[in-house]
Amino acid sequence: MKPLRRKKTIEITDNPxxxxxxxxxxxxxxxxxxxxxxxxxxxxxxxFFLDCGCIAAAFGRCFxxxxxxxxxxxxxxxxxxxxxxLQCSTFxxxxxxxxxxxxxxxxxxxxxxxxxxxxxxxxLSAFIQMDSQNGR
Ligand SMILES: [Zn+2]
Ligand SMILES: [Zn+2]
Ligand SMILES: [Zn+2]
Numbered sequence: 001m002k003p004l005r006r007k008k009t010i011e012i013t014d015n016p017x018x019x020x021x022x023x024x025x026x027x028x029x030x031x032x033x034x035x036x037x038x039x040x041x042x043x044x045x046x047x048f049f050l051d052c053g054c055i056a057a058a059f060g061r062c063f064x065x066x067x068x069x070x071x072x073x074x075x076x077x078x079x080x081x082x083x084x085x086l087q088c089s090t091f092x093x094x095x096x097x098x099x100x101x102x103x104x105x106x107x108x109x110x111x112x113x114x115x116x117x118x119x120x121x122x123x124l125s126a127f128i129q130m131d132s133q134n135g136r
Contacts, residue, residue, distance in 0.1 A: 002032075002033075003032050004031045004032060004039060005030070005031040006028075006029070006030050007027070007029040007030075007043075008026070008027065008028050008029070009029075010026050010027075011026075011027075012024060013058040013068075022048075022068055024047075024048050024058070025046065025047055025048065026044075026045070026046040026048075027045050028044040029041060030043070050069060050070055050073075051067035051069060051085060051087075052067070052069040052070055052072075052073035052074070052085065054069075054070040054072070054073065056070035056072070057071070058070070059074045061083060062074075062084050062087075062088055063082045063083050063103075064082075064084060064085075064088045064103065065085060065087065065088055067085040067088075068085075069085045069086060073085065073086045075101045076101070077101060078101055078102055078106070079103075079109075079110070080103060080105070080106050088103060089101045089102065089103065090104060092107070
């Protein structure tokens with residue numbers, strides 16, 4: 001049976017960051033003339049999820065892994081302001097209950113600084129202790 005009409009629609013997002021197209025939806029429709037003389041349409045609709053697992057408008061692309069995320073899951077690094085996906089983000093709790101999002105590189109720098117501070121404090125407290133013992 002020869003198809004009367006074929007229709008293929010591909011929905012893509014234009015990504016302002018990469019300039020590359022990304023497929024979001026593919027619709028494949030075929031109309032055929034049946035033996036009874038009716039025009040039968042059958043179609044296939046394929047939906048592509050975003051990398052964050054959502055079916056939503058693409059919002060941004062991760063600068064590290066290239067993942068496309070929706071508005072909810074996409075974010076920027078608090079330090080270097082680069083766009084990052086959820087997988088590449090590390091969240092750090094701050095005192096005022098808001099979580100800061102960092103990319104792996106910046107998080108490494110921050111935690112290293114904090115570790116050094118802790119070591120510094122440890123040496124300082126040991127020194128003060130020794131000093132007070134000597135004074136006795
Ligand atoms: Zn990523
Ligand atoms: Zn999402
Ligand atoms: Zn960063």
